[in-house]
Amino acid sequence: xxxxxxxxxxxxxxxxxxxxxxxxxxxxxxxxxxxxxxxxxxxxxxxxxxxxxxxxxxxxxxxxxxxxxxxxxxxxxxxxxxxxxxxxxxxxxxxxxxxxxxxxxxxxxxxxxxxxxxxxxxxxxxxxxxxxxxxxxxxxxxxxxxxxxxxxxxxxxxxxxxxxxxxxxxxxxxxxxxxxxxxxxxxxxxxxxxxxxxxxxxxxxxxxxxxxxxxxxxxxxxxxxxxxxxxxxxxxxxxxxxxxxxxxxxxxxxxxxxxxxxxxxxxxxxxxxxxxxxxxxxxxxxxxxxxxxxxxxxxxxxxxxxxxxxxxxxxxxxxxxxxxxxxxxxxxxxxxxxxxxxxx
Numbered sequence: 001x002x003x004x005x006x007x008x009x010x011x012x013x014x015x016x017x018x019x020x021x022x023x024x025x026x027x028x029x030x031x032x033x034x035x036x037x038x039x040x041x042x043x044x045x046x047x048x049x050x051x052x053x054x055x056x057x058x059x060x061x062x063x064x065x066x067x068x069x070x071x072x073x074x075x076x077x078x079x080x081x082x083x084x085x086x087x088x089x090x091x092x093x094x095x096x097x098x099x100x101x102x103x104x105x106x107x108x109x110x111x112x113x114x115x116x117x118x119x120x121x122x123x124x125x126x127x128x129x130x131x132x133x134x135x136x137x138x139x140x141x142x143x144x145x146x147x148x149x150x151x152x153x154x155x156x157x158x159x160x161x162x163x164x165x166x167x168x169x170x171x172x173x174x175x176x177x178x179x180x181x182x183x184x185x186x187x188x189x190x191x192x193x194x195x196x197x198x199x200x201x202x203x204x205x206x207x208x209x210x211x212x213x214x215x216x217x218x219x220x221x222x223x224x225x226x227x228x229x230x231x232x233x234x235x236x237x238x239x240x241x242x243x244x245x246x247x248x249x250x251x252x253x254x255x256x257x258x259x260x261x262x263x264x265x266x267x268x269x270x271x272x273x274x275x276x277x278x279x280x281x282x283x284x285x286x287x288x289x290x291x292x293x294x295x296x297x298x299x300x301x302x303x304x305x306x307x308x309x310x311x312x313x314x315x316x317x318x319x320x321x322x323x324x325x326x327x328x329x330x331x332x333x334x335x336x337x338x339x340x341x342x343x344x
Contacts (some may be wrong), residue, residue: 003083004028007055016041016054023226024243027168031056032224033245051126059084060273063093063223087128089296090327092267101333106339109216114250115162116299124299130291132319140168141303146334147310149280150186158185158276160306161262162199166303168176169276169304173200174215176264176276179297180285187282190202193260200262207233208254215269217261218242218249225268227261266285266289277301286314290322 004026018040021028033039034049041050054074056062060081062070072079082098090096102109102156106319116125119141135142147153161176178196183189185219189289190277197203207230210216212228228265237250237256263280277300281289288303289311298305309315 003057003081010053016050016103017053018051019055022061028057036164049073051078054077055081057083060088060090060098061271062093062097064095067097068331073204087295089267089270089292095329096327097336100329102135104332104335106335110214120301120305127295130320132316133175142322143306145306145308147308153187153280153282153310154191155324156308157192157278158195158199158278165276173274177300178278179266179269180263180280181288182206184283187280189263192263196262207238215261217259217264219257269300273300273302274306275302278306281311286311290324291319292324294319
């Protein structure tokens with residue numbers, strides 16, 4: 001992507017550069033790890049990040065507190081570049097920092113001209129402008145799986161993850177992410193994760209409901225989700241592999257900070273991508289759909305997207321008309337007032 005290329009070009013010119021993202025990917029360190037000092041350049045003698053340029057990917061996932069901590073950590077003269085897709089669901093935490101900065105025109109804005117590749121990219125690009133188009137998918141890059149009810153939705157989802165996608169695409173089950181509207185209901189994350197665990201990694205859940213090999217969603221802080229896999233457990237707690245980083249969740253935090261992660265909500269999945277995604281839309285999901293939700297969920301797939309579809313016309317209606325209500329925040333008027341003072 002262009003922001004990552006900018007970071008690379010700046011490094012070649014000898015600048016001190018950090019590339020950060022919501023979760024670790026593509027050479028980027030997690031924002032949380034950058035702020036804590038667990039990754040990145042560390043701090044200078046004044047407590048600021050030792051940087052000339054900070055590039056932040058997935059910037060729509062920044063809540064107000066995290067964005068403030070980032071800005072406060074920058075030394076004088078450091079440049080900040082925020083990159084992200086304005087169509088995706090925003091931060092689970094308070095605020096809409098990226099959208100407010102765009103609206104206030106506080107800095108130059110450069111729109112990406114790189115089209116999303118393949119049939120999945122074509123489909124998602126159309127959704128971004130309110131159109132749910134049929135796309136040519138000669139390699140079965142996009143597959144619609146009609147279902148009558150939530151029970152069939154769960155059954156077909158397990159079938160897709162465990163059998164159909166591995167057989168057709170050669171992708172192991174752990175490279176497919178299931179995404180659904182909510183945690184509850186007959187085809188929410190809890191029901192889907194129970195069915196997927198039973199098929200993919202059955203076990204008694206000896207360690208607080210988890211077994212080695214379980215896919216999990218770790219929430220180290222409110223509004224932040226890090227996908228991982230259970231490696232082992234001991235007196236210290238559960239040991240996870242989160243994208244190559246070893247993380248220990250203390251016993252007393254397991255119940256509140258961990259969920260099974262074969263199936264996630266779109267908010268949990270935002271900021272990450274997988275080779276394949278299965279988006280589950282049972283009939284009772286219709287009320288939870290919006291254009292941003294569909295755009296985010298479908299856009300998590302890099303190569304293949306299966307849609308387990310039980311919402312009939314609610315899907316095209318959500319894409320065409322389903323605009324989320326805007327959050328009311330103070331950031332944009334505060335910035336505009338400051339800019340007005342400078343101009344006066």
